Amino acid sequence: MTERVVVFGKTGRLVGVVSEPAARGTRPGIVMLNAGLLHRVGPNRTTVALARRLALGGYPVIRFDLSGIGDSEPRRDELSLERGTLADAREAMDHLAATTGADRFVLVGLCEGAENAFRVAHAEPRVAGAVLIDGYAYPTRGFHIRNWLRHAARLRRGWDYVVGRRDWRVKVRSMLTRANGREHAQEELEAPDLGRLFPPKDAVAGQLRDLMARGVRLLFIYTAIGMSEHYNYAGQLGDTFPFLRGSAQAHVLFMKGIDHTFTLLRHQEMLLEAVEAWARESAPADEDHWPAAASNGRERDR
């Protein structure tokens, strides 16, 4: 596996790193998008680790900074943020296509990166798969029930302090110690409220149907701690979009005990293994496995 630093795009503003397998094969190219405002190495350097793992598995991978993030300069045209992201992602795919021969692509994104990956996957015919980590989520009855039970458990813990079953002084000391320390965590004590707004569910349902019709393969990963305000049980996505249930194209992984940025090393390894396993099964080298690349209307030779 080798890596090269690349500056690419129509105006030469986008910065990234391409991880290339030792032997050029026919596996799809992987395009890894920024997580929030973090630059292309990802939270806890997980994007680098995943890119290298996938490259060792035979996939050419590009991790890059969208315009205005990390080392990439801002766009100088008048495209909206959403259209600019799509344009940037297309330029990344163009670069991989030109330098590695990949003609179909799998996108990988976390949080806002997952939202971007979903939108780009829908708009770009060359995208044949996507890994969406902590992306869109919509409440269901099952979500509300579990959420209520969680809050009830918290109230009960509070009552335990009132009736003396728990020592409130220990709790206060613990809170003050963390609040006063210079290394005080800025998140709330509960799982952080990411404050995210998702598009209307019906619109996303329509886009999902389009992706399914196109044969696009999707891996949805939800972290139980990171997404607790939005997603709290394994079957929630299937309950939200019942047409996904039983589909061989959609895999859902609900990772219990794991936070949004995969803080613990063993959780990072679980993420890498999960994506690698999905890629082996869902994004192999076999060209017959994939829908035809449709970027310029050409037919695949059979």
Added chain:
Amino acid sequence: MAVTRNIRAPGPARPQHLAAPAGPLFAVHHEPASRESARLAVVCCGPFGQEYLRAHRAFYQLAMRLSRAGAHALRFDYYGTGDSWGESHEGDLIRWRSDVVVAATALEASTQLPVALVGLRLGATLAALAAAHRRGIERLVLWEPIVCGRDYLDELARAHRDLLADRKLDARTVAEQDGTTEVLGFPMAPALRHTLADLDLLTLPVRPAPSILIIENDPRPELDDLSERLRALGAQVDRAHLPEPPIWERREMDQSVVPPRTLDHIVSWLQGSGR
């Protein structure tokens, strides 16, 4: 004190790999708009782990400011960090000190200019160690340097425990067979832990540079001891207390903090007008 700045457009930024013994280091060379009139080249040495992620934007802005001010600036990732070669558990202070020397040598060769070093937190410490080891560095900026490695390890351990508690993560940290543990999302291999435990800037045997600026965003008594030590070694030490948010501390992925006063002061001082 009036500071006059020439505000110019920055020159091009050139991402690249630097050749290093263990594997290529990712770097970005920010050039001034006019190479001919440049008089200064600066290597920017980032902090470790989570702090590196949080400080990335600020270091980018620092390099852009230096470029606009007519200087060369080189940002880079140590081996086993960022986009550089190497796994995350493979770094230690000795290797990273060498990486600073590699970066400084590369920038000097490319620009034929004297090289200054700027470092934040552990990056400041590495800059001081590298300058003391390599010699030939005239100006050194130590932005909130880590003075005592044991204290830093304690600080990291407390921050790690707090993070696990806040996120209700399983606090059992399982050490690998080789003794690697973890802190705030990154591995802490024995080599790094041992080199940090042995670290004490107060025992620097030689002055790292004749002219040194120490920046503190929060007052710390150990920086008084460090100033005294560096002066005893013959360095001219300037101190700057700039109360701005500690940019290296943890925050959400959609937040980024850039400390403008600190960055402007660094640029002014390096140009010789910041005293």
